[in-house]
Amino acid sequence: MEIEKRLEAMGLALPEPMQAPSGMRLPFANVRVWGDRAYIAGHVAQNPDGTLAAPQGKVGGAVTVEQGYASARLTALSILGSLKRELGDLDRVVGWLRVLGMVNVAPGFNTTPNVVNGFSDLILELYGEAAGRHARSAVGMAVLPFEMPVEIEAEVAIRE
Amino acid sequence: MEIEKRLEAMGLALPEPMQAPSGMRLPFANVRVWGDRAYIAGHVAQNPDGTLAAPQGKVGGAVTVEQGYASARLTALSILGSLKRELGDLDRVVGWLRVLGMVNVAPGFNTTPNVVNGFSDLILELYGEAAGRHARSAVGMAVLPFEMPVEIEAEVAIRE
Amino acid sequence: MEIEKRLEAMGLALPEPMQAPSGMRLPFANVRVWGDRAYIAGHVAQNPDGTLAAPQGKVGGAVTVEQGYASARLTALSILGSLKRELGDLDRVVGWLRVLGMVNVAPGFNTTPNVVNGFSDLILELYGEAAGRHARSAVGMAVLPFEMPVEIEAEVAIRE
Numbered sequence: 001m002e003i004e005k006r007l008e009a010m011g012l013a014l015p016e017p018m019q020a021p022s023g024m025r026l027p028f029a030n031v032r033v034w035g036d037r038a039y040i041a042g043h044v045a046q047n048p049d050g051t052l053a054a055p056q057g058k059v060g061g062a063v064t065v066e067q068g069y070a071s072a073r074l075t076a077l078s079i080l081g082s083l084k085r086e087l088g089d090l091d092r093v094v095g096w097l098r099v100l101g102m103v104n105v106a107p108g109f110n111t112t113p114n115v116v117n118g119f120s121d122l123i124l125e126l127y128g129e130a131a132g133r134h135a136r137s138a139v140g141m142a143v144l145p146f147e148m149p150v151e152i153e154a155e156v157a158i159r160e
Numbered sequence: 161m162e163i164e165k166r167l168e169a170m171g172l173a174l175p176e177p178m179q180a181p182s183g184m185r186l187p188f189a190n191v192r193v194w195g196d197r198a199y200i201a202g203h204v205a206q207n208p209d210g211t212l213a214a215p216q217g218k219v220g221g222a223v224t225v226e227q228g229y230a231s232a233r234l235t236a237l238s239i240l241g242s243l244k245r246e247l248g249d250l251d252r253v254v255g256w257l258r259v260l261g262m263v264n265v266a267p268g269f270n271t272t273p274n275v276v277n278g279f280s281d282l283i284l285e286l287y288g289e290a291a292g293r294h295a296r297s298a299v300g301m302a303v304l305p306f307e308m309p310v311e312i313e314a315e316v317a318i319r320e
Numbered sequence: 321m322e323i324e325k326r327l328e329a330m331g332l333a334l335p336e337p338m339q340a341p342s343g344m345r346l347p348f349a350n351v352r353v354w355g356d357r358a359y360i361a362g363h364v365a366q367n368p369d370g371t372l373a374a375p376q377g378k379v380g381g382a383v384t385v386e387q388g389y390a391s392a393r394l395t396a397l398s399i400l401g402s403l404k405r406e407l408g409d410l411d412r413v414v415g416w417l418r419v420l421g422m423v424n425v426a427p428g429f430n431t432t433p434n435v436v437n438g439f440s441d442l443i444l445e446l447y448g449e450a451a452g453r454h455a456r457s458a459v460g461m462a463v464l465p466f467e468m469p470v471e472i473e474a475e476v477a478i479r480e
Contacts, residue, residue: 030295110464137422139463142300142301143265185434194477
């Protein structure tokens, strides 16, 4: 429970499971465990009760880079919430491997890495360099579901 | 051959190998097997003879959500066709792990999960929850090859 | 050192580590090794000294298909440079598995596979069909960091 102690010391709480907006069905697993790997579905920023976190919109348009960074950081908490429910203990994540950071961009905005850093910075602070370092892409999407500014999927190594 | 029996009972057939449009060279593997994993290239909807299935275009524009859903379902059949040719028996797929659903979107269209559900619903119906459940992202692309409405790549666990 | 001999025979050199443009922080690993896998972050075309290679811009707009193909080929060299620094010997890559080729597209451009072929052709020439063949997607992004025309991420199997 080391990771959860660190979260608590940082004053951070994990959100409830994602609540799909009305009229939307999400027939997939937030985390799929297979052997020593957990495959993490695309997550977005949530409020503590599981609803979608504001602001929605395109980074470089209605959403600033700073708000995009905050959205990526909240997305990390969403993912940690799903991992906690699936694995029981976040310490079971022994290696972050692959991260695909997708940014909902307005025309002309191309500094997407500065947005996805909100995710990487938190994961590295929580897990340290040895477990937390990950290969990453940070790219600009034409759109993301529910017009969220950031969506992130990942793959991690776990202790079985 | 349980999965193929189910496909037959549902009246579904797998398409022939993809035929690249003229002037296009596709120097990659539709399925790459390594140990107990199969990595599945981006697939699109095909007709039974392997040609690209209509309609082409952007979802939310020339292509409706319902047509996008149908394209995602046909994409599942394309993938199953490639897996059948590579593995011999679709029962060798013992776990669907990761799915990246990419939707060719018109400006303003953002309910991409409703489109990619055409893929997930069929895989879950065929494989059941234990083997079929998968982590998924469903995101909006600026464009997809040949202006297809949906492209899906995936990773599955296989029986060696 | 067979792969490096082939590179030398082809007159190709690997670039220095990527230099982030000023004002940009890239807190992630270019290559993340875990067991018999190496996860490769999104890479872009670089000059020999590690700076970003021209031209920048959107394929189908300021950048031609031929220039996009050349950018994808240079991206393969960037990835090989990162793998060389991480693994010591490029022969340790025993199987290319998954490649996500992302193309920064101008409106109306949709022959993205012809661009990403610049990557696949070089990998197949260097590694041969048995080790080099890979599952691939080649899709169109709204934007890529630094307005580069191509970004590619991948996963390979390695000899431990």
